[in-house]
Amino acid sequence: MIWKVNICLCITFACWLRYLGVGGVGSVTAEMLTRCGIGKLLLFDYDKVELANMNRLFFQPHQAGLSKVEAAEHTLRNINPDVSFETHNYNITTMENFTHFMDRISHGGLEEGKPVDLVLSCVDNFEARMAINQACNELGQIWMESGVSENAVSGHIQLIIPGETACFACAPPLVVAANIDEKTLKREGVCAASLPTTMGVVAGILVQNVLKYLLKFGTVSYYLGYNAMQDFFPTMAMKPNPQCNDRHCRRQQEEYKKKEAERPTVEVVQEEEDVVHEDNEWGIELVSEVTDAELQAASGPVPDLPEGITVAFTIPSEVTDGDTVEETEQSLEELMAQMKKL
Template identity: 65%
Template sequence: MSNIQELEAKIKDLEEKLASATQKNVREKIETMSSEVVDSNPYSRLMALKRMGIVNNYERIREFTVAVVGIGGVGSVTAEMLTRCGIGRLILFDYDKVELANMNRLFFQPHQSGLSKVEAAADTLRNINPDVDIHTYNYNITTVDSFDNFTNVLTTSSLTDGPVELILSCVDNFEARFAINTACNEFNLTWFESGVSENAVSGHIQFISPGETACFACAPPLIVASNIDEKTLKRDGVCAASLPTTMGIVAGFLVQNTLKYLLQFGQVTNYLGYSALTDFFPTMNLKPNPNCDDLNCRKRQKEFELKPKPEVAVEAKEEEKPVHEDNEWGISLVEESVDERDVTVSEGVTLAYTFPDQSSIEECQEATSNDVSLDELMAQMKSI
């Protein structure tokens, strides 16, 4: 009996040693991964940009602070993409709670139902990338008290205690968009406006630099310009941005241009639209309205006009003389028509239609000048 007990004790001792060795091995791997996080930030998926020569230092993404306003269909996916890219600090604004109806999003999960969206988002994002510094604010930015706090956060919450580098508007109503527009015009903050149409298959993003591009008030939507309360237009059972596909596409456009703006590569779009029904992607440049209703927008426009503009090198061209001395407008006529009879084709290729010879034309003209029946004319035309 004692031999059995001794054997069991040896087995137990071996199991403890094996478990200890396994734990040591796991700890060493974790320490190695932690050192890699410090040295090369493996959480960031931007290394390919450096390897392909697109950016010199992708790790600069750690230096930036981005605020995402609205953690809904587009905003939640945008926040996740930025987290996976290793953004330095992420600031989230929203005042809604997670509902089961939000499960059409690509981000929220059923067990988060009842939590505030910013709380649920922060919990998920920290598990994805603990390196990102995430701040959350659960209030409505359109109220008077909250708006003051909102502007204070935007102007003092970067990693250097200054204004944030970029603001991403992912809200679903015009009132919130105008609140963001007002704050950005007042404090000269750059931002992206985004949205998904009510039919859920179209969307857009718009880059707004106060004074340089059109702000959201420069060309307001019709219902805003008409002083219509947008709450009266909401229809039961209709949820804008209800397709995960459209939300993912718009969020992808938004984050892609955010990276281009922050890391300074490629061309940042001024306005990019998306229509799924026709696979149409309209782009355009939106200039600011000199008569914009926003006083601060007009102020920023004047400041931008006074900024020194980069000189553009223009090649010197020789002075072109007019075709004729008395030809004031330089107008000339050029023959561009080609006679089909002069067209040559390669061997083995035939023309679908040939130019009729002169004799056939003369016969046809003679036939039309005489009294000829319709059947005879048809027969002559077929013979040509």
């Protein structure tokens, strides 16, 4: 069974990173979607398979030297030949490639000329994330971002709807906000930590969210984190920043506000609850055994009290002097002795 949906998948698999990040989520994501019977996958990457990548999932030693999109396509076609694949072996952050990347998002759908249904970001550096963010904001394209931390024991996924939720530039990481060159943060000859377990968990959460979004079941997560150290899964939703640095994001926010204002207001009508009477089919009726007259007679006179003060109870007016017990100076022992003589 093949779904008539298509996904643009931006992937970076490299272990020996040119930029800050760990990557590795994209290959597992692509395999899961292929096994689920996605209609079409568009794959973007510019790296080659190396033996250093074998600590990851998906790639195999005999694929070393192949471009990663080519190796991925060969493997995925063998898994499910009914899925359509389109591969692009280039860096999406360059000006020329970015223009082509946007064109494929807009016209590379399962039906040629139609846009893709969803963009998935599985890249390993902030520069590529910002490029994807800019493209999706400009096109109004819904996308999901994902990532694994440099220490390989935590990760996250995030659904981004332009204008409705925060984009990647609305609350950017410090590296992006401070305009720091990521190349200066990479230590020469040092590879970031890499655990296939963490990447597998994040990829599974990402694809699960994709299925819920596309097939419209369950609750789609706007943001879901994963902390392997405490098995902690934080979740939240972030509103867009009105002062976002991305002008396309601000434009999308204004368009979203206009759509919300034009949407007809649904009035909530509160239904009045029907009065439940005591009558029932068995003829059982609840009545008071004390009449109003008896109740009035049992109540004593109400004293004049300041406003706001009420009595808890009154002394019945029927109580007479003959009913009262006279005071005596006899002790309790003497009274008990008299009672025994009676």
